[in-house]
Amino acid sequence: xxxxxxxxxxxxxxLSPWQFWGRVLIAPYLVIFxxxxxxxxxxxxxxxxxxxxxxxxxDDPIFFRTAINTIIFIVVAINLKMLVALALSGFFxxxxxxxxxxxxxxxxxxxxxxxxxILSVRFMLNPEWGVINTTIFRLTGLDGPNWLNDPALALSFxxxxxxxxxxxxxxxxxxxxxxxxxxxQYEAASxxxxxxxxxxxxxxxxxxRSLYLTSTILSMxxxxxxxxxxxxxxxxxxxxxxHVLATxxxxxxxxxxxxxxxASIVVALPLVLPLVYFMMKRLSK
Amino acid sequence: xxxxxxTREAQLLLIGIPVFLWTMIPIYHLFLFAISGRDSATSGxxxxxxxxxxxxxxxxxxxxxxxxxxxxxxxxxxxxxxxxGALTLIIATTAAFAISRLKVRGGRLVMNLALFTYFIxxxxxxxxxxxxxxxxxxxxxxxxxxxxxxxxASPYCIWVLKQASDKLPWELxxxxxxxxxxxxxxxxxxxxxxxxxxxxAVGTYxxxxxxxxxxxxxxxxxxxxxxxxxxxxxxFLAADDSPWELLMATGFIxxxxxxxxxxxxxxxxxxxxxxxxxxx
Amino acid sequence: xxxxxxxxxxxxxxxxxxxxGVSIDIDDGExxxxxxxxxxxxxxxxxxxxxxxxxxxxxxxxxxxxxxxxESKDRDIAMVFQSYALYPHMTVRENMGFSLRLRRAExxxxxxxxxxxxxxxxxDKLLERHPRELSGGQxxxxxxxxxxxxxxxxxxxxxxxxxxxxxxxVAMRAExxxxxxxxxxxxxxxxxxxxxxxxxxxxxxxMQDGIIEQIxxxxxxxxxxxxxxxxQFIGSPAMNVFDGAVRDGAVxxxxxxxxxxxxxxxxTGQQVQYGVRPTDLQLGSRGIAGxxxxxxxxxxxxxxxxxxxxxxxxxxxxxRVTAKPGQSIKLLPDPARVHVFDTxxxxxxx
Numbered sequence: 007x008x009x010x011x012x013x014x015x016x017x018x019x020x021l022s023p024w025q026f027w028g029r030v031l032i033a034p035y036l037v038i039f040x041x042x043x044x045x046x047x048x049x050x051x052x053x054x055x056x057x058x059x060x061x062x063x064x065d066d067p068i069f070f071r072t073a074i075n076t077i078i079f080i081v082v083a084i085n086l087k088m089l090v091a092l093a094l095s096g097f098f099x100x101x102x103x104x105x106x107x108x109x110x111x112x113x114x115x116x117x118x119x120x121x122x123x124i125l126s127v128r129f130m131l132n133p134e135w136g137v138i139n140t141t142i143f144r145l146t147g148l149d150g151p152n153w154l155n156d157p158a159l160a161l162s163f164x165x166x167x168x169x170x171x172x173x174x175x176x177x178x179x180x181x182x183x184x185x186x187x188x189x190x191q192y193e194a195a196s197x198x199x200x201x202x203x204x205x206x207x208x209x210x211x212x213x214x215r216s217l218y219l220t221s222t223i224l225s226m227x228x229x230x231x232x233x234x235x236x237x238x239x240x241x242x243x244x245x246x247x248x249h250v251l252a253t254x255x256x257x258x259x260x261x262x263x264x265x266x267x268x269a270s271i272v273v274a275l276p277l278v279l280p281l282v283y284f285m286m287k288r289l290s291k
Numbered sequence: 292x293x294x295x296x297x298t299r300e301a302q303l304l305l306i307g308i309p310v311f312l313w314t315m316i317p318i319y320h321l322f323l324f325a326i327s328g329r330d331s332a333t334s335g336x337x338x339x340x341x342x343x344x345x346x347x348x349x350x351x352x353x354x355x356x357x358x359x360x361x362x363x364x365x366x367x368x369x370x371x372x373x374x375x376g377a378l379t380l381i382i383a384t385t386a387a388f389a390i391s392r393l394k395v396r397g398g399r400l401v402m403n404l405a406l407f408t409y410f411i412x413x414x415x416x417x418x419x420x421x422x423x424x425x426x427x428x429x430x431x432x433x434x435x436x437x438x439x440x441x442x443x444a445s446p447y448c449i450w451v452l453k454q455a456s457d458k459l460p461w462e463l464x465x466x467x468x469x470x471x472x473x474x475x476x477x478x479x480x481x482x483x484x485x486x487x488x489x490x491x492a493v494g495t496y497x498x499x500x501x502x503x504x505x506x507x508x509x510x511x512x513x514x515x516x517x518x519x520x521x522x523x524x525x526x527f528l529a530a531d532d533s534p535w536e537l538l539m540a541t542g543f544i545x546x547x548x549x550x551x552x553x554x555x556x557x558x559x560x561x562x563x564x565x566x567x568x569x570x571x
Numbered sequence: 572x573x574x575x576x577x578x579x580x581x582x583x584x585x586x587x588x589x590x591x592g593v594s595i596d597i598d599d600g601e602x603x604x605x606x607x608x609x610x611x612x613x614x615x616x617x618x619x620x621x622x623x624x625x626x627x628x629x630x631x632x633x634x635x636x637x638x639x640x641x642e643s644k645d646r647d648i649a650m651v652f653q654s655y656a657l658y659p660h661m662t663v664r665e666n667m668g669f670s671l672r673l674r675r676a677e678x679x680x681x682x683x684x685x686x687x688x689x690x691x692x693x694x695d696k697l698l699e700r701h702p703r704e705l706s707g708g709q710x711x712x713x714x715x716x717x718x719x720x721x722x723x724x725x726x727x728x729x730x731x732x733x734x735x736x737x738x739x740x741v742a743m744r745a746e747x748x749x750x751x752x753x754x755x756x757x758x759x760x761x762x763x764x765x766x767x768x769x770x771x772x773x774x775x776x777x778m779q780d781g782i783i784e785q786i787x788x789x790x791x792x793x794x795x796x797x798x799x800x801x802x803q804f805i806g807s808p809a810m811n812v813f814d815g816a817v818r819d820g821a822v823x824x825x826x827x828x829x830x831x832x833x834x835x836x837x838x839t840g841q842q843v844q845y846g847v848r849p850t851d852l853q854l855g856s857r858g859i860a861g862x863x864x865x866x867x868x869x870x871x872x873x874x875x876x877x878x879x880x881x882x883x884x885x886x887x888x889x890x891r892v893t894a895k896p897g898q899s900i901k902l903l904p905d906p907a908r909v910h911v912f913d914t915x916x917x918x919x920x921x
Contacts, residue, residue, distance in 0.1 A: 022642070023473060023474055023642070024393055024474050025393075025395070025396075026474075027389070027393060027474035027475065027478075028389045028393035028394070028395030028396070028398075028474075029389070029395060029396075031385040031386065031388055031389040031393070031395075031478075032385070032386050032389040032390065032395050032398070032401060034381070034382045034385060034386070035382050035383070035385075035386040035401065035405070035445060035449065036401065038382060038438070038441060038442050038445060039404060039405075039408070039442070041438075042420070042423070042438055042439065042442040043408055043416070043442060045423055046416060046419035046420050046422070046423040047416070047419060049419055049422060049423055049426070050416075050418065050419030050422070053419070053422065094306075094310065097303070097306050097307070097310070100303060102303065104307065105303070105307065108307055108310065108311060110554075110557075111311070111314055111315065112310065112314050113553065113557075114314060114315075114318055114550060115314060115317075115318070117499075117549055117550055117553035117554075118318065118546045118549055118550050119502065119503035119505075119521065119545060119546055119549055120503065120505065121505055121521050121524045121525060121542060121545070122321055122524065122539070122542025122543060122545055122546045123317045123318060123321060123542075123546070125524065125527075125528070125538065125539070125542060126317045126318070126320045126321040126324070126539065126542070127317050127320075129320070129324065129535055129539075130316075130317070130320055137320060170313070170314075170317065224410070227410055227411075227412060228412055230412050230414075230415075231412020231413055231414035231415060232412075232414070233414045233417075233505075233506045234505055234506070237506075238505075238525070238528075241528075251414075252412070252414040252415075255414070255415075255417065255418045256417070256418070256506075256510075259418050259421065259510075264418070264422065267418045268418060268419070271415050271418065274415070278411070278412075278415070281410075282407060282410045282411060285406075285410050286403065286406055286407060286410070289406060460654065460656065462652045462654050462656035463656055463658065465621075465623050465650075465652070465656065466650070466652060466656035466657075466658075466717075467658075467669075468622075468623070468642075468643045468644065469621060469622075469623075469643045469644065469648065469649065469650045470644070470669050470670035470673060470717070470721070471644035471670050471673045471674060472644070472673050473644075473673075476673055480669075480673075481658060484660045485659065485660055
């Protein structure tokens with residue numbers, strides 16, 4: 007055996023078929039990422055590079071209003087949604103045949119596309135012939151309010167719409183979380199004489215706390231991107247008073263003010279990126 | 292003891308009935324409009340005086356200005372959704388295989404990039420994507436929407452598939468290697484057959500995502516014969532005297548496939564999609 | 572059929588060296604067992620031979636050819652894994668025929684070879700079942716069948732019997748041995764169980780901490796262990812070992828005088844470890860005094876724990892004994908079969 011031949015370090019040897027195909031098979035996604043994520047992001051940031059865009063943005067009263075709307079939306083809609091999801095998760099784990107049937111129907115808002123359903127609600131809210139106002143008239147003889155013409159009511163309905171659509175998903179997640187808790191813990195607590203509330207406080211909640219937090223954070227991120235619930239219900243109106251972050255960008259785009267559109271997104275990044283970072287730490291492995 | 296059981300049932304019903312009403316009202320209203328004539332739809336009744344399928348007939352025969360291209364648009368939605376589902380499946384499966392089984396270098400970084408993309412709301416990417424597609428000359432081309440949706444759907448799919456892949460025993464790959472399998476043979480003959488349930492969940496997810504999409508479709512496509520059904524529905528809102536009952540009938544048709552698919556594949560979907568999120 | 576050689580093989584994980592220069596020459600048709608405690612490197616060595624781990628130094632040869640850079644599939648080897656590694660979505664037939672299918676062999680050839688292997692292993696009735704429908708022993712046989720169909724130069728076994736219960740293990744040991752006698756394929760077998768090694772091997776390689784302690788036939792290792800580790804690892808129940816010092820041609824330990832093996836000399840005062848197997852201590856009226864602690868009759872033999880000078884020694888005799896706990900007895904060691912090890916180096920004195 008010739009001892010003079012030194013073994014080559016692995017990096018300099020030719021790629022084994024396994025390494026070769028590893029790179030080839032991951033390439034399609036990398037191409038998609040580079041062409042449709044990296045480039046648009048960089049291009050978008052480049053479009054938002056002028057400091058004076060931000061000055062114009064802040065001077066725009068609509069932007070200020072949008073920021074408030076967005077914050078209200080996030081704080082109210084998400085907490086409402088998550089609390090209801092938490093409560094309903096306890097409901098849906100009960101073993102009754104009709105609850106099982108109900109859980110199947112309950113998924114519909116999430117499974118079905120939003121346009122038909124949001125438009126359906128929009129028509130329910132029509133001040134002249136919508137179901138709600140005609141029912142109010144029939145019961146009381148009074149004219150119901152012009153729901154979507156009042157900014158506060160319009161925004162509230164957008165939030166309700168958002169909750170309607172996304173509640174099933176989060177309820178499902180929390181149900182899965184509940185099912186992961188071993189039944190014996192509850193049985194032991196029963197033997198110890200715990201009330202339902204005590205069981206929740208000492209068994210359910212400690213196990214679910216982390217999942218609830220993660221879900222809330224993720225829900226916040228996605229709610230920031232809920233375009234449909236506002237746009238299809240109110241169009242951002244009346245008078246651009248119910249815009250949220252997701253719809254504002256499009257508004258500027260339609261007014262051909264692309265730099266403002268991008269600036270409005272960039273301005274939101276300090277809020278979004280920490281939340282995303284938090285989620286990544288939780289879930290990436 | 293029996294009284295306790297009754298109060299328990301009553302408590303549950305007290306929750307169940309409102310939940311049922313809350314869930315079904317918008318959907319029922321949609322259905323109501325779809326089967327009502329013009330006038331009775333807006334009368335505020337709970338069940339139409341003369342329920343009719345006339346609206347559907349009008350829609351199917353494209354007998355209205357806004358419905359001129361109904362079938363083409365329906366076809367567009369279908370083709371785009373299927374293409375997105377298929378493409379995403381291919382890209383996500385190969386990427387997950389490379390990261391999980393072939394342990395490609397930088398796999399972890401790619402996984403994190405994908406996860407990052409998944410968390411960023413799609414609406415944030417909409418404006419830059421619109422400008423970018425303009426730069427690429429793809430505006431009004433269905434491929435713009437297809438590729439955009441593939442981009443949006445892939446990250447989650449890769450993540451779900453990777454989690455599922457990691458559960459396969461490592462010795463299977465070693466045994467296959469010793470049996471003489473090349474990387475592609477391992478992929479085709481061992482990996483894919485074992486991943487079928489996850490593949491179904493992931494493909495369905497991507498398909499539904501594309502079918503249900505409004506914002507990107509509405510930004511990237513504009514010609515009446517190239518838009519999807521979701522955009523066409525949105526266009527109804529342009530005028531004040533639009534035929535609302537036709538809109539709802541069209542909307543009902545549009546809503547049926549996702550509901551049907553979801554219920555058909557419920558088994559795969561719930562397991563596959565929530566498994567990812569409960570990891571924390 | 573082929574020879575296998577490890578030439579000064581080394582393995583590093585990162586900066587940690589786990590195998591420090593191992594050399595073994597295996598003849599064509601030999602059944603060699605790599606045995607040792609967990610972490611000794613035996614599985615790593617096997618996996619390097621299989622091509623599942625990179626070789627950090629040295630060479631591995633199959634049939635005289637260096638295979639360091641060859642892919643697993645080009646080495647003409649077959650491996651049976653501890654967890655069987657059967658493809659869950661394929662039937663037994665498809666599992667066994669998989670390697671041939673990959674090579675695009677003709678269906679007829681595949682059927683023939685699969686049927687042949689199935690008959691040898693009594694699997695012909697199970698060919699259409701899936702792995703999840705089989706018992707542990709059946710799955711193990713399918714794994715072996717998959718290896719046989721390959722008709723490789725070398726069989727590799729990675730602790731294949733560890734997942735089976737004791738009785739099944741004994742039965743499978745015999746089956747594997749019979750298979751080897753029939754096929755005469757060179758076999759490298761890894762286990763932590765020294766009984767498997769003793770009963771199945773043509774030669775045993777005892778390893779510890781990445782080096783070879785001794786290579787030899789089972790009886791060689793049993794009769795002439797090179798050092799204390801091998802002496803205590805091989806043989807069940809384990810060899811009795813106690814501290815002693817050399818004095819005038821004998822060993823003083825446990826307050827008694829023990830005979831040195833013939834032809835072995837050591838200077839007075841040398842610190843040694845004295846080793847004598849339970850079967851080499853005769854119960855009788857002559858010899859070293861001790862007190863019986865426990866008597867364990869196992870039917871054909873009797874195992875006793877005897878206290879000698881404060882330490883409990885194990886004694887195994889054929890047949891029944893009349894001794895009772897607490898009784899005083901005498902133990903006579905067979906001088907031709909005792910071992911003396913230098914305390915510092917652990918090596919046997921010869």
